[in-house]
Amino acid sequence: MTAPNRNTLWASIFVDELSRAGLRAVCIAPGSRSTPLTLAFAEHPDITVYSLLDERGAAFFALGLALANESPVALVCTSGTAAANFYPTIVEANYAQVPLLVLTTDRPHELRHSGANQTIDQVKMFGDHVRWFVEVAPPEANPPATTLRSLRSLACRALAATQGLPPGPVHLNFPFRKPLEPTLVPGDVPERLADAPWQRPAGQPFTQFSRGQLLPSxxxxxxxxxxxxxxxxxxxxxxxxxxxxxxxxxxxxxxxxxxxxxxxxxxxxxxxxxxxxxxxxxxxxxxxxxxxxxxxxxxxxxxxxxxxxxxxxxxxxxxxxxxxxxxxxxxxxxxxxxxxxxxxxxxxxxxxxxxxxxxxxxxxxxxxxxxxxxxLAALQQVERQTWQTFAHLRAESFFEGAILADVVELLPEAALLYVASSLPVRHLDQFARPSSANLRVFANRGASGIDGTIASALGAAAAIGQPLTLVIGDLAFYHDLNSLLALRRCGLKATIVLINNNGGGIFHRLPIAKFDPPFTELFVTPHGLDFAPAASIFGLEYSLAADRDTFRRIFAEAMASASSHLIEVPSDAVFHEQMRREMIRRVTEETVKK
Missing domain, CATH: 3.40.50.1220 (TPP-binding domain)
Known part of the structure; x- marks a missing residue:
């Protein structure tokens, strides 16, 4: 291995060792201080690089990748608030036990606490939300073999820590001095790197980690x-x-x-x-x-x-x-x-x-x-009665629970379904009947936030290599609109079912709904947005489905299409809540009769 300067050497060794240890994907948000790591990842043939424009979207995309692949994904950004934008994802990864290797880059120590531009305190900035934090030593000129061995060992240990018990995010902070580019700096790098005793032969990891199975007695x-x-x-x-x-x-x-x-x-x-x-x-x-x-x-x-x-x-x-x-x-x-x-x-x-x-x-x-x-028979009878009642109710009315049931029924074999937090995941849980369909279903339920849902879903689609169906509410969609750009940048296909109840529909389930004002203005927060232009900006085909027959037809067409679709379904949150309660009432009535 040859390198023009210490930064390039440092980053190349570290990335090479990550690959040897099993890393196969990295998400990178653009920036200058992260140049050494970005170039090292870009030049490595065995690691897929996903380039995402903003840090929050990149982080959630990485979360979806790791969640669906059940394997670690690396995440790279420059210094300053760029790193802070990773925070919501790291919180979610912590509680959802998703393996993320977070690689932030930083100004060197002499520029910290000095008023230097784009310099914040990044040491342990994610607190207890990470499994392990390391402030990586700054690259040295002409480093001894021990230092290079420690760098390779760190890569193996960090990747293993993301997959520990429990899995989760690990944060390494890399300080780099200039030059950040692969500029030749005489004397920076040992002359005979190939003979140095700091790497294993034939692509083997420097330290091989394995974990046994915890069997019951x-x-x-x-x-x-x-x-x-x-x-x-x-x-x-x-x-x-x-x-x-x-x-x-x-x-x-x-x-x-x-x-x-x-x-x-x-x-x-x-x-x-x-x-x-x-x-x-x-x-x-x-x-x-x-x-x-x-x-x-x-x-x-x-x-x-x-x-x-x-x-x-x-x-x-x-x-x-x-x-x-x-x-x-x-x-x-x-x-x-x-x-x-x-x-x-x-x-x-x-x-x-x-x-x-x-x-x-x-x-x-x-x-x-x-x-x-x-x-057991009595329980099975109530379960059957529940689905019979739901079949009658959805034939009478088109409400949000029926939308989720239709989606599950119409999905093709081996489909990928991502559902947003708040109402969609609750609708899925209540209204999707058990079936032999081979579905992979995901949601961000670690900390259950609505942010980053689009990016997470697209990351999962990239991991699995299958078209995505995302069911999302209007507030979660609005929250992460910019992540739709990843569809085009990463060559993905998605069908997005946007249930638009014009605000925070879930609050209609809560006691605060009886207190208006301020319920509508401060909890429901109706926005009146037209989402059709968003489809146009990001290159999705747009359809509006206001009834069940129209929705089922459009959704089936979207499944058969090679294009990405945004299907907007206008909904009345009050009516949906009435239907949900009506379902409970009817099942109770039928059960009491028997």
Whole structure:
């Protein structure tokens, strides 16, 4: 390896080692101080570079890439407020456990706290939201081999830290002096770099990191199997961020062996997929509608097994808060506590799929217990009734929940669906019926902000290489309009369903809705924006769909098209809330009758 100066050498070694350690993508926002890293990434043949114009959009794009790929993505920016624009993404990545390697560049130490332009304090600027922070040593002239070995070791350690328990963002701050460009500086670089003992042969990483699987003990799984044997009335709750891989199949087989239904969050990875076919009616999705004291007239469960984060469903959270007499077992592969209601009675820190598989095997070998088929059958009947009621309601009225159901039904095989926070993800959770459709569903539910949704979704599309469908509200769309430029810059195809209820529709669910003023002006904040020009600016085809037949036709056409589409659906938030409550009322009425 040759280099014209110390900065180029420093950056080239670091980026080369990242590639050896497995990094395959980087998102770069333009800037001067980051020139050494930018050029090193641009020249590396094994790392895909995504060039995004603004730092906030670049960061959320990287988040989507890493979330969908389940592997680290690097993020590069210049100094000053450029780095501060990464902050919302880093907060989301922290709570959503997304592996991001954040590489900020900085002025050298002598320019800090001196009034130098574009210089802020970047040391530990992201606080406890990162798994690890390192102030990288400034590049040296003619560095010894130990220094270069430490740089390679740092690259391997930092990338491994993004994939730790739990995964998350890591921040490295690189101070660079001028020249930032690959200008020749005599004496800056060792003369015989190729013979230096600071790299491994044949592209091997300098330090190879690997992690074993945290398997449960026989005692843990035997105790859990016995608890299931002694509790005929049981539930399995799969919240957001359940493991991927073989977990959906493993938890489905556990449900069959235990005779327990699975309440599968829309973001769990369990509600949709081939495993639902063998589940034989054990995977539920209608609980936000029926799991309420006035609707559900069955005995309380004796045992609950919880996987993943807390569920989206407000009704289910309310029920969990009241389930003080139920044994609740939380099973976590990363050891993180996911229970803001503080109702967990047992915590098993072990690989969830392995726990499911071992407990299933022990249940299959045990003497069959008297089951509670009547209890399970009653729950299955309410689940069926919920979807029958919804079918009638959506045939009568076109409301926001029906839009999400139509989208899920019309998506092609192996589709990518991203949903915005606030109302769209709640609509998906309440109104999308479990199915065998092979869908990949994502949302930013770490900190549940609405910012950066478009960029995140486009990053996921770039990772998967499939056309994207994004369902988003008007405020989230307005918040991230500039990220639509990534469609053209990155050669992506997207269909964006924009549900426009002219403001913050979710506030109609809250008690503050009864207090107007100031409800409309300060909470709903109606904007009256026309979004058609946005489609024109960024090169999307635009359509307006005000009824169900029109929407289904336009959406199906967009799925078959090679172009990106913006489908705007005007909505009345008050009417939607009325329909949501009507759905609950009808299901309650039908359930009480039976």
């Amino acid at each position: 026989n005692q843990q799984t035997r105790t859990l199997a016995e608890a299931i044997q002694n509790a005929p009335r049981g539930l399995i709750l799969c919240g957001p961020r359940c493991p991927g891989g073989d977990f959906p199949q493993a938890v489905t087989r556990l449900a069959q062996a235990a005779g327990y239904p699975i309440l599968a969050d829309a973001l769990s990875g369990v509600r949709f997929g081939r495993h639902t076919v063998e589940a034989e009616g054990l995977i539920f999705g209608g609980y936000e509608t029926f799991w309420r004291p006035d609707t559900l007239r069955v005995e309380s469960p004796e045992l609950m097994l919880r996987f993943g984060a807390m569920p989206i469903s407000a009704a289910l959270n309310d029920y969990l808060a009241s389930a003080t007499g139920c044994r609740i077992v939380q099973i976590s592969g990363d050891g993180l506590w996911q229970d803001d209601l503080q109702t967990t009675t047992d915590f098993i820190w072990a690989d969830p799929a392995a726990v499911c598989a071992m407990v299933t095997e022990q249940l299959q070998q045990a003497t069959p217990r008297p089951n509670s088929t009547g209890w």
